[in-house]
Amino acid sequence: MFRTRVFAAGVVVASAVVLASAVPATAHDDLSSSSPAVGEVMTTAPEAVSLVFSEEVLPLGAAVIVVDQTGRDWVAAEVMLDAATVTAELASGMPDAGYELRWRVVSSDGHPISGVVPFTIGDGEPLTRTPAPGAGEADPTNAMDLQSQSTQENQGALRVLMIGLAGAGIAVAVFLLIFFLRRP
Numbered sequence: 001m002f003r004t005r006v007f008a009a010g011v012v013v014a015s016a017v018v019l020a021s022a023v024p025a026t027a028h029d030d031l032s033s034s035s036p037a038v039g040e041v042m043t044t045a046p047e048a049v050s051l052v053f054s055e056e057v058l059p060l061g062a063a064v065i066v067v068d069q070t071g072r073d074w075v076a077a078e079v080m081l082d083a084a085t086v087t088a089e090l091a092s093g094m095p096d097a098g099y100e101l102r103w104r105v106v107s108s109d110g111h112p113i114s115g116v117v118p119f120t121i122g123d124g125e126p127l128t129r130t131p132a133p134g135a136g137e138a139d140p141t142n143a144m145d146l147q148s149q150s151t152q153e154n155q156g157a158l159r160v161l162m163i164g165l166a167g168a169g170i171a172v173a174v175f176l177l178i179f180f181l182r183r184p
């Protein structure tokens with residue numbers, strides 16, 4: 001009988017450890033495509049911008065702005081979300097210039113993702129992120145830095161969650177172990 005109990009306790013501990021370590025390994029959604037595309041030169045001002053993601057993003061927390069050099073946001077209406085597509089209508093009369101579409105949505109796995117899509121209209125100069133004397137071109141690595149930074153923050157939050165889940169799993173395992181060993 002004792003042998004059976006030890007075996008049962010072992011199974012409980014083993015399965016709890018597996019459960020605690022098998023935190024969902026789902027990656028967050030990616031931006032599949034966008035209109036305008038990254039670096040696109042549009043001949044005329046778009047009436048709207050749209051973003052298509054690899055999965056349906058969550059209906060909360062979606063934000064899109066389209067800014068020019070002065071920081072003006074040209075998005076004219078509420079951001080619309082339809083499954084994996086996020087759309088934002090723009091004000092008319094956007095002059096030929098460089099712009100940045102900055103987006104943030106909540107991935108289907110629950111944490112925020114964000115990015116920047118630079119584009120230009122007509123023969124406008126690409127938007128310069130850090131205006132400096134003699135700086136003519138936007139530095140695309142800045143956008144990359146922003147993206148990787150937010151990814152790191154997301155991973156930090158996920159790690160906290162994983163540690164919490166692992167802790168809960170171990171607590172359950174200890175409880176069940178004591179419960180099994182105490183049984184007559």
Ligand SMILES: [Cu+2]
Pocket residue numbers: 026027028029107109111
């Ligand atoms: Cu994710």
